[in-house]
Amino acid sequence: MSLNNSGVPDRIVFSFTGDGSLLRKLERARAVLWRKCPAGRLEDILAEVLDAFLDKRDPSCRLEKIRRLKRQSGRITASTETRRIPQWVKDEVWRRDNGQCVFKTPDGARCPERSGLEFDHRIPWALGGRSHDPGNIRLLCRVHNQIYARRMFGGSAEKARPP
Numbered sequence: 001m002s003l004n005n006s007g008v009p010d011r012i013v014f015s016f017t018g019d020g021s022l023l024r025k026l027e028r029a030r031a032v033l034w035r036k037c038p039a040g041r042l043e044d045i046l047a048e049v050l051d052a053f054l055d056k057r058d059p060s061c062r063l064e065k066i067r068r069l070k071r072q073s074g075r076i077t078a079s080t081e082t083r084r085i086p087q088w089v090k091d092e093v094w095r096r097d098n099g100q101c102v103f104k105t106p107d108g109a110r111c112p113e114r115s116g117l118e119f120d121h122r123i124p125w126a127l128g129g130r131s132h133d134p135g136n137i138r139l140l141c142r143v144h145n146q147i148y149a150r151r152m153f154g155g156s157a158e159k160a161r162p163p
């Protein structure tokens with residue numbers, strides 16, 4: 001058996017037995033991937049399926065995807081951006097804010113809420129705030145999101161300090 005530079009064999013024989021439902025899934029995947037893998041080789045189909053799975057479920061792949069999307073986002077101009085907050089921004093904001101509301105009372109105590117959190121634009125989208133900039137997005141519980149919204153768009157005089 002010959003090994004490549006990473007110490008992994010170049011070619012490996014895979015052999016296993018599966019049922020009819022697995023065969024149907026493989027045939028379906030082959031049909032979906034016909035344009036990308038016109039030869040329909042099982043090796044190519046499985047590689048594509050595993051790439052898609054790992055891209056979605058493997059934490060290290062997700063991090064790489066986040067980095068890639070961040071690099072791309074630098075090329076997205078504010079005018080082509082939508083109000084919708086991209087998943088990579090949500091992931092980064094969630095990690096930065098530690099899955100907790102970032103509202104602080106005047107004496108600096110942070111709101112302990114960790115459920116029902118919402119992604120809030122610090123500078124509202126309607127006023128030119130960006131959705132693709134994690135610095136403009138924060139985690140707030142519903143109550144504090146409404147308090148900030150009232151302060152931004154008028155109404156209440158609650159005393160709160162932005163984090």
Ligand SMILES: [Zn+2]
Pocket residue numbers: 101102103111112113140141142143144
């Ligand atoms: Zn809160």
